Amino acid sequence: MDKKIRYGLIFILFLFCLRISSSAQENSFYGSQNTSTGYSLKKAYQSFVYMADQIDARSLFHIHRPSWFQRSLKILFPGDPFKPVSMNGYLFILNRHLQGKSIREKNDFLTKAIRSLLLSLPDPYSSFSSPQELRAEQHREKGDTFKGYGIELRKQHGKVFTADLLSHSPAVRSGLLPGDQILRIQGEKITGLRKAWNLLTPRDNHKIQLIILRNGIKKEIYLTPGEIHLIPFKAHQIKLPSGGKIGYIRITLITPGDGRKFLKTAEKFEKEKDSLLILNLTGCVGGDLKTAEKIASFFLPAKSLLFIEKSRSSHFSEYSESEPRIRTPLVILVNGGTASAAELMAASLKDHHAASLYGSRTLGKGYIQSSWHFHVCSSSSRGFPFFASRASEFSMDCPNEWLLQFTTAEFIRPSGKKIEGVGIAPNALCKGLNSFSSCEKGKFTPILEQFLHYHAVH
Secondary structure, three states, rough: OHHHHHHHHHHHHHHHHHHHHHHHHHHHHHHHOOOOOOOHHHHHHHHHHHHHHHHHHHHHOOOHHHHHHHHHHHHHHOOOOOOEEEEEEEEHHHHHOOOOOOOOHHHHHHHHHHHHHOOOOOOOOEEEEEEEHHHHHHHOOOOOOEOOOOOEEEEOOOEEEEEOOOOOOHHHOOOOOOOOOOEEOOOOOOOOHHHHHHHOOOOOOOOOOEEEEOOOEEEEEEEEEEEEEEEEEEEEEEEEOOOOEEEEEEEOOOOOOOHHHHHHHHHHHHOOOOOOEEEOOOOOOOOOHHHHHHHHHHHOOOOOOOEEEEEEOOOOEEEEEOOOOOOOOOOEEOOOOOHHHHHHHHHHHHHHHOOOOEEEOOOOOOOOEEEEEEEEEOOOOOOOOOOOHHHHHOEEEOOOOEEEEEEEEEOOOOOOOOOOOOOOOOOOOOOOOOOOOOOOOOOEEEEEHHHHHHHHOO
């Protein structure tokens, strides 16, 4: 027999044996079909692996998978030593932990595993949210009453501070002030936003303890969650003692209908010959990006660069589409609670010299999160239903949905500067985050000081 043919047959036999060995390992790893759960372990892991693959392929951050899985395991099993592992090795460890567990325990654990993968990313904004958590967030975005503390946070030089406090919130009633450094929450040391946000998630009516640092003095403060009613958009005209008039618009959350409301209100102020339009974005947590773009476009020439969206694989530039609609001079009030889409709007207008910013440096949230929705029905578990007692619990016609979010891109200002971790510096710095009691000299400082003397920013 020809030597090449003989070697070829040996190689084919080797591949065949390797395939049999791999199949046996796979069957041993995933286990057989479990009729009591309606879904096999293999199918449960297919959902799990899909989520991990989405994160790996689309995250803004370059991920070294073995180290990523190692960090996740250290979160799931504190104190146990782990070396970097492959995806298969990671799943083997999860599989061992699932043996003998109930459906609910399995679902809870795999939900924690997904969240541990997100916690292992260098990304403070990733999340895996339940239907209950999503409904609470939707109430807030609509301006409905929601339960919380009313605190916005910022991180600077490795320290966490209160950036803004919602009016009439438990945070205000407790005695917290913007600019307080948060040292501990419930006894746990705070060094990052993710941990602080997690500990500040309201749980029933339980009171929580905060240790803060203010003017070099440590203070102990207790917070109890309460009902907060957020009004995303409000506007009115203010008459100054000098006889002038100012148009005032306050936005705490940018919602899809705000573009139309903003234009109608600003045009009304312009017809009444107001000398200045003040847009108050202090404490504005962001919101709908398209609406933020639209509001910025009302003051900019057509084809003005609004921002650059930068991901791992591409760059995308967004431009204004129409000529300016509003000619009244614009002042934007900002502080450490101004974030995300609100920062992008302020940056676009500042970089094109279409607005003057007064206040303090903004939060610095320039990362963009993408969302993956998972529609599932499950009444048997608090966790994501990787397992179910019946197949109907995986119906696609279910109002319940889980949401996977993680950072996939970054905003760059028209000037080419970053926003993430840096924020936007105002044209004129104002001291006193609540009252803007003293502002540096700027083009509109005299008018603004009259306004601030008779009108509270919040």
